[in-house]
Structures are given as C-alpha cells and as structure tokens.
Amino acid sequence: xxxxxxxxxxxxxxxxxxxxxxxxxxxxxxxxxxxxxxxxxxxxxxxxxxxxxxxxxxxxxxxxxxxxxxxxxxxxxxxxxxxxxxxxxxxxxxxxxxxxxxxxxxxxxxxxxxxxxxxxxxxxxxxxxxxxxxxxxxxxxx
Numbered sequence: 001x002x003x004x005x006x007x008x009x010x011x012x013x014x015x016x017x018x019x020x021x022x023x024x025x026x027x028x029x030x031x032x033x034x035x036x037x038x039x040x041x042x043x044x045x046x047x048x049x050x051x052x053x054x055x056x057x058x059x060x061x062x063x064x065x066x067x068x069x070x071x072x073x074x075x076x077x078x079x080x081x082x083x084x085x086x087x088x089x090x091x092x093x094x095x096x097x098x099x100x101x102x103x104x105x106x107x108x109x110x111x112x113x114x115x116x117x118x119x120x121x122x123x124x125x126x127x128x129x130x131x132x133x134x135x136x137x138x139x140x141x142x
Contacts, residue, residue: 005032005126005134012084015130022049024062029134034124036102038063047102067124068141069096072103076113092116096138110139 018026028035036047041058053060074094080086092108094116108122123141126134 005030005128007128009127011127011129013129013135016133016135018133021051025049026133028062028064029126029136030128030132032126032134034065034067034098034136035062036065036098036100036104037061045101047098047104063100065098065100069098069122069124069138071095071108071116071118071120071122072097073118074108074116076116094122094138096122104136106136106138108138108140 016022016026025035036045037049037053037060038045039053039056039058040061042053042056044053044055045063046054046060050060052058072095074092076090076092077085078090080089085091090113092111092113093105094108095103095105096108097103106124108116108120111120121141122138124136124138126136128134
C-alpha cells in the first residue's frame, strides 16, 4: 500500500522542477511512492538522484522504498522570515535514515517540536505541489 498523497491543500512553497535525472523520483512521489537509486553494478544505494553511482560510477536503477525510517538528527526552525515558512513556525526539519540505508532531509509534521527526539520512527507521506509533482513529508510512525 502506498502512502497518501495529500491533494486538498494549497501549496505555497517553492515548486520543485524535475530535470532528466530527478524526473523518475518526482513522478514516483506524485504516485505516493518513495524511491531511491540503487547501483546495478555494486548495489550501492543513494539519495539524492544522480546520473551515476557515487561509489563506482556504474549505472543506477530505481528502488521503491518502504517509506519508513528513523530520525537521525533534526533541528527545530523557530525563526524564518521568508513567506510561506514564517507562517509555519515552529517546524521540524530532520535527516531521516531510511530502512533501505540512505538518508534524506524533510519536514516532520504532527509532532510537538519540543517532543522531537533522535531515533523517532517516522513514515513518509506526500503533499501535491503541482500537477505531477509531490513532495515527501514525514510523520511519527506507529
């Protein structure tokens, strides 16, 4: 079962612009799937999308992830004067270590920022930013 894609909110943040390397990532996100790259030669898994494996320079393919991870580290943003972020204060930005290995950064929602802890289990969900583009967010799992 794929995580939810929230489509009933107005997106006010900058809209990601996929390029030829990242397009499959954004297309999967729009379907509610979290994908990372896996090297077809050495098996190295990586995120963010790159044209080749960062370890051996080999070809990469896309691997669908479980959408589960653990907060590796985080910060609570309490000051941000840029719209629309100032209307969201305070908010949590975390580095999430995926079950599949790589780490990725994203907002963690649905938790009091003062209760956030390293090691918190999280699950992904997506918010539609534009037609065919959704952005991953994280919430406490369980």
